[in-house]
Amino acid sequence: MRGRFHKDTPGDNIDSGQQTIILAVAKALLAVSVDQIITYGELSRVAERNVQHNDHRWIVAHAREQVNKTHGLMFACERKVGYRRLSSESGVKFAGENGIKRTRSAARNGARRLQNALASANELAPGEQRLANQRLASFGMIEFLTKSRTIKTLPDEEPEKPDGLKGLRASLGL
Numbered sequence: 001m002r003g004r005f006h007k008d009t010p011g012d013n014i015d016s017g018q019q020t021i022i023l024a025v026a027k028a029l030l031a032v033s034v035d036q037i038i039t040y041g042e043l044s045r046v047a048e049r050n051v052q053h054n055d056h057r058w059i060v061a062h063a064r065e066q067v068n069k070t071h072g073l074m075f076a077c078e079r080k081v082g083y084r085r086l087s088s089e090s091g092v093k094f095a096g097e098n099g100i101k102r103t104r105s106a107a108r109n110g111a112r113r114l115q116n117a118l119a120s121a122n123e124l125a126p127g128e129q130r131l132a133n134q135r136l137a138s139f140g141m142i143e144f145l146t147k148s149r150t151i152k153t154l155p156d157e158e159p160e161k162p163d164g165l166k167g168l169r170a171s172l173g174l
Contacts, residue, residue: 014062021047025063029075032085038075039082104146111139 014022028046032038043051043060051060064083067073074091075083086094118124118132163169 018059021049021059022062022066025051025059026066029063029067029073029083029085030071032075032083034085034087037078037082037084040080041082043082100146100148104143107139107142107146111136111143114139 024046025043028038028043040052047056047059049056049059051057060083064075067075072088072091074086074094076086076094078084114132114136118136124132
């Protein structure tokens with residue numbers, strides 16, 4: 001079975017030896033203080049293999065996922081150095097922004113592929129054409145809704161509700 005992170009990832013078929021390695025790396029990640037970096041060298045020592053090598057990157061990915069599930073901790077990649085543990089606030093922001101970015105990218109890629117397929121599809125049934133157009137519209141909505149300027153933070157205080165009868169009440173003296 002193909003894994004989620006790499007073609008050589010064992011996926012759901014992780015044996016007890018691999019699980020032991022993942023748990024050891026997860027334990028090392030838990031020991032990192034907020035805003036501190038755990039280097040690839042430290043992770044490789046714990047895993048007893050080079051975790052930067054493509055055949056072993058999945059170990060850290062699984063450990064990070066497990067630490068996130070069990071403790072809610074987030075780690076950001078520091079290129080060619082290791083992983084930085086994020087504070088709660090920056091971890092929430094990082095996870096949200098990263099998820100939105102990936103969603104937007106997936107929508108753009110899906111729309112582009114669908115448009116390319118439609119351009120070369122000469123004989124589509126009307127139902128299939130309509131379904132393809134609906135999917136293109138969905139991709140467009142997702143892309144629009146995930147733009148950074150579309151996503152705005154809500155104010156701390158609830159805005160005052162508009163009173164459409166304010167002018168009438170004032171003229172009647174109520």
